[in-house]
Amino acid sequence: MVDLTKLRQTAKEVISREDVRELIGYRPGTYGFRARPAFVMGLDEVEQLMFTPACVNNLASYIVLEEKLPVKRGEEPDLRKVAVMVKGCDSRALVQQMEEKAYDRDRILVLGIPCRGVVDMAKVEARFPNILELGEIGLEGDKFVLSFNGNKEEVAKEELVADKCLRCRYPTPLVYDQLLDAEVERFADDDYADIEELGKRSAEDKWTYWEEKFSRCIRCFSCRNVCPMCYCEDCVLGRLQPQWMRRSVDISENTAYHIARAYHLAGRCIQCGECQRVCPVDIPLMELNRKFYKDVEELYDYEPGTNVENPPLLSTFKVEDREDFIM
Amino acid sequence: MAEKTDSDFEPNIVAFLCNWCSYAGADLAGTSRISYPSNVRVIRVMCSGRVNPLFVMNALQEGADGVLISGCHPGDCHYMHGNYYARRRFNLMRNFLEYLGVEPDRVRMSWVSASEGAKWKEVIEEVVGGIKEIGPMDQFRRRHLNW
Amino acid sequence: MAVKRLSKEKVADALGELSKFRLIAPAKSDDVVVFKQISDPAEACLDYGNSTVPPKKFAFPQTETLFRFVTGSPELEEKNVEEEGTTIIFGLRPCDARAMAIVDKLFAWDFDDPYYLKRRELTTLVGMACVEPPSVNCFCTSLGGSPFGTEGLDLLLTDMGDHYLVQALTDKGKKLEETLSSQLEGAAADDEKKAKEIAAEAEGKIRRSIATGGIPEKLPGLWENELWKKISAACLGCGICTFLCPTCHCFDIQDEVEELGEGRRCRMWDSCMFEEYTVHASGHNPRPTRKERTRNRINHKYSYYPDKFDVIACVGCGRCINLCPVNIDILDILDQVVDAS
Numbered sequence: 001m002v003d004l005t006k007l008r009q010t011a012k013e014v015i016s017r018e019d020v021r022e023l024i025g026y027r028p029g030t031y032g033f034r035a036r037p038a039f040v041m042g043l044d045e046v047e048q049l050m051f052t053p054a055c056v057n058n059l060a061s062y063i064v065l066e067e068k069l070p071v072k073r074g075e076e077p078d079l080r081k082v083a084v085m086v087k088g089c090d091s092r093a094l095v096q097q098m099e100e101k102a103y104d105r106d107r108i109l110v111l112g113i114p115c116r117g118v119v120d121m122a123k124v125e126a127r128f129p130n131i132l133e134l135g136e137i138g139l140e141g142d143k144f145v146l147s148f149n150g151n152k153e154e155v156a157k158e159e160l161v162a163d164k165c166l167r168c169r170y171p172t173p174l175v176y177d178q179l180l181d182a183e184v185e186r187f188a189d190d191d192y193a194d195i196e197e198l199g200k201r202s203a204e205d206k207w208t209y210w211e212e213k214f215s216r217c218i219r220c221f222s223c224r225n226v227c228p229m230c231y232c233e234d235c236v237l238g239r240l241q242p243q244w245m246r247r248s249v250d251i252s253e254n255t256a257y258h259i260a261r262a263y264h265l266a267g268r269c270i271q272c273g274e275c276q277r278v279c280p281v282d283i284p285l286m287e288l289n290r291k292f293y294k295d296v297e298e299l300y301d302y303e304p305g306t307n308v309e310n311p312p313l314l315s316t317f318k319v320e321d322r323e324d325f326i327m
Numbered sequence: 328m329a330e331k332t333d334s335d336f337e338p339n340i341v342a343f344l345c346n347w348c349s350y351a352g353a354d355l356a357g358t359s360r361i362s363y364p365s366n367v368r369v370i371r372v373m374c375s376g377r378v379n380p381l382f383v384m385n386a387l388q389e390g391a392d393g394v395l396i397s398g399c400h401p402g403d404c405h406y407m408h409g410n411y412y413a414r415r416r417f418n419l420m421r422n423f424l425e426y427l428g429v430e431p432d433r434v435r436m437s438w439v440s441a442s443e444g445a446k447w448k449e450v451i452e453e454v455v456g457g458i459k460e461i462g463p464m465d466q467f468r469r470r471h472l473n474w
Numbered sequence: 475m476a477v478k479r480l481s482k483e484k485v486a487d488a489l490g491e492l493s494k495f496r497l498i499a500p501a502k503s504d505d506v507v508v509f510k511q512i513s514d515p516a517e518a519c520l521d522y523g524n525s526t527v528p529p530k531k532f533a534f535p536q537t538e539t540l541f542r543f544v545t546g547s548p549e550l551e552e553k554n555v556e557e558e559g560t561t562i563i564f565g566l567r568p569c570d571a572r573a574m575a576i577v578d579k580l581f582a583w584d585f586d587d588p589y590y591l592k593r594r595e596l597t598t599l600v601g602m603a604c605v606e607p608p609s610v611n612c613f614c615t616s617l618g619g620s621p622f623g624t625e626g627l628d629l630l631l632t633d634m635g636d637h638y639l640v641q642a643l644t645d646k647g648k649k650l651e652e653t654l655s656s657q658l659e660g661a662a663a664d665d666e667k668k669a670k671e672i673a674a675e676a677e678g679k680i681r682r683s684i685a686t687g688g689i690p691e692k693l694p695g696l697w698e699n700e701l702w703k704k705i706s707a708a709c710l711g712c713g714i715c716t717f718l719c720p721t722c723h724c725f726d727i728q729d730e731v732e733e734l735g736e737g738r739r740c741r742m743w744d745s746c747m748f749e750e751y752t753v754h755a756s757g758h759n760p761r762p763t764r765k766e767r768t769r770n771r772i773n774h775k776y777s778y779y780p781d782k783f784d785v786i787a788c789v790g791c792g793r794c795i796n797l798c799p800v801n802i803d804i805l806d807i808l809d810q811v812v813d814a815s
Contacts, residue, residue, distance in 0.1 A: 030806045031611060065711075069762055129610075198426065203428045203429070207427065207466050212504070218743075220745075222799060224712075226710050247537075248730065249742065251467055252467045253469075255466070255467035263381070263423065266419050266423075280797045281506050295418075313415075317411035317414065321414055323401070325436060326436045471733075
């Protein structure tokens with residue numbers, strides 16, 4: 001468990017630096033067990049910072065989400081660093097963003113948090129419904145400890161942990177200026193069993209499966225906006241010239257949306273799972289992204305978000321790339 | 328969902344052909360008076376590497392029953408590497424569409440050089456034949472919503 | 475109006491009767507509760523809190539064709555909403571019905587929206603009172619609503635255990651009662667009294683609240699206040715809060731060409747939280763960042779709308795709180811507004 005005193009002390013030191021503009025971390029949410037992002041600009045805001053298994057958000061998205069407005073005449077752009085707290089999965093987003101030259105390494109100050117798993121809030125709220133007063137979640141050994149309304153309950157980790165954590169390959173951040181806890185050794189892997197099972201169904205069954213999911217899509221763009229890799233200013237999913245997918249919501253446009261987004265993440269998705277978490281109608285988006293992830297790994301031996309020096313996947317090729325599908 | 332249809336079904340196939348090799352090869356087939364199915368609508372691009380995989384998605388949305396991308400053989404690309412990039416892109420896109428339930432025979436790729444007029448005929452016959460077997464594309468085509 | 479009973483054993487029968495019209499009821503798609511048209515009563519799922527997407531989409535569809543056009547022809551084929559026929563939305567919560575009544579004011583304001591108003595005319599709303607609040611974040615009572623509210627509804631059902639109490643509230647409601655005359659029975663003498671007790675208990679179960687007095691008047695003065703930057707810092711700029719809000723009603727109109735020479739003009743939901751919402755053709759955007767858009771959204775719901783229509787454009791359903799990916803909480807925002815100087 002992250003030592004909160006150490007975390008806040010580190011945050012104080014970071015935010016006191018002259019070359020740091022703000023620090024993005026986590027603070028308690030507004031109800032129940034929720035946690036939410038914190039944007040700390042001064043020392044007086046440091047006390048609220050925390051890190052627990054409820055801290056599910058990928059804060060790396062905020063590095064690329066921030067709007068870059070034109071600077072007023074006579075003013076200089078604010079080039080101070082942004083400090084950000086990242087878990088293992090989140091740090092891969094930073095690596096991939098830098099691999100794509102979204103920004104230079106010296107623009108960010110990374111406080112890495114080795115992570116042994118976060119909760120799936122839907123599972124928590126199903127198990128402990130109607131909790132309004134702020135509660136806390138801790139991880140002790142292989143049990144989550146939930147404190148709320150004066151009670152303390154222990155639940156086996158596998159019952160509440162997010163599915164993505166059971167497949168996590170990089171619990172310790174891959175890029176950091178400081179680590180806020182001891183490193184965590186890899187404890188899981190992804191064997192793509194569910195992707196393979198889905199892939200084995202007949203074409204008809206597959207389409208029936210996906211048609212049901214895509215029909216629910218309301219094109220809220222939440223999956224795209226939360227994604228740390230979706231930061232194009234003129235996003236293909238919303239362009240009008242040319243218009244790839246219409247604004248009208250029906251199975252054709254929804255399918256096109258998801259194909260286009262998943263394809264644009266091929267070799268770039270770093271498996272943080274946020275898209276699936278935020279979807280209000282529970283579309284299993286990771287089943288789309290992991291299909292590409294699996295293919296990219298098997299066909300091209302490439303894993304995004306692991307090494308800043310790597311060239312982006314689709315800007316490279318090997319002469320011996322597979323072509324058995326080509327006539 | 329498309330089922331095997333009767334022999335009246337004539338598929339609509341969109342083909343993206345690279346200007347230097349495949350388009351020339353198809354042209355050669357024409358000037359050589361080689362006869363082949365007329366189901367293919369050709370769109371000439373300068374290089375197979377220009378083809379955005381979203382073109383495939385868009386073609387299927389607009390009612391194409393199949394899409395063919397054809398370029399120069401590896402090593403022969405007029406722009407050196409365009410076809411290598413295309414190879415990676417379409418491998419991924421094809422696998423993904425199959426995963427969604429779009430039959431893999433709908434999205435095909437071929438290497439046809441400028442002198443391979445005869446090969447062009449074979450490619451078309453195979454593509455058209457394959458899609459005739461599967462039937463019309465129905466999964467996510469744009470439907471006239473009427474109201 | 476006299477109350478009636480609908481025994482739970484007869485519900486399937488009643489739904490079967492109603493399915494002769496266009497019947498919309500809560501159903502499940504995987505584990506997600508959705509309102510959708512059903513033809514088989516077995517599809518209905520009446521054991522639910524509230525749907526993710528509000529039933530506003532049946533008066534105000536997410537995508538609707540306004541007219542169709544053909545090149546060369548000066549005639550436009552206009553959408554005839556009448557063809558959709560009588561629609562019954564069964565089982566919507568009082569907050570969602572109240573929301574429709576609130577949005578009605580806008581669509582009948584300076585221009586009578588023929589599509590929306592016609593649909594409302596053709597639709598009968600059969601509500602399901604909330605014996606338990608669907609969510610811990612419900613706060614309908616703070617905004618003039620109630621778990622047993624009748625505003626906007628034609629009929630209200632209350633779950634009394636082995637039967638539902640049925641109260642017709644409008645002429646449309648009465649008409650529907652007549653359609654269901656073979657399934658409905660007379661209520662027992664103390665049914666109404668019991669229902670009132672359950673209603674009072676239900677109101678007591680709403681745990682979150684905000685005193686809204688003074689907020690519409692205070693907001694204009696907070697335009698340049700720094701709280702908007704803080705509130706919007708975590709916002710992703712997605713459309714969840716707007717699309718899932720039963721009172722949100724912004725839309726875009728686009729033309730789509732379906733075949734060469736043929737097309738349609740359609741209207742679809744839009745969100746003021748999207749960056750493109752206010753982008754001008756020149757490229758200039760008067761609301762360039764999430765701060766301006768968040769400020770606009772709160773002002774629209776809690777200041778501009780009450781200014782024009784004397785009602786806050788929020789019904790306290792709690793969906794935005796439950797589903798915001800970054801836990802931006804309207805009650806937290808309003809607390810800050812109240813505290814701001």
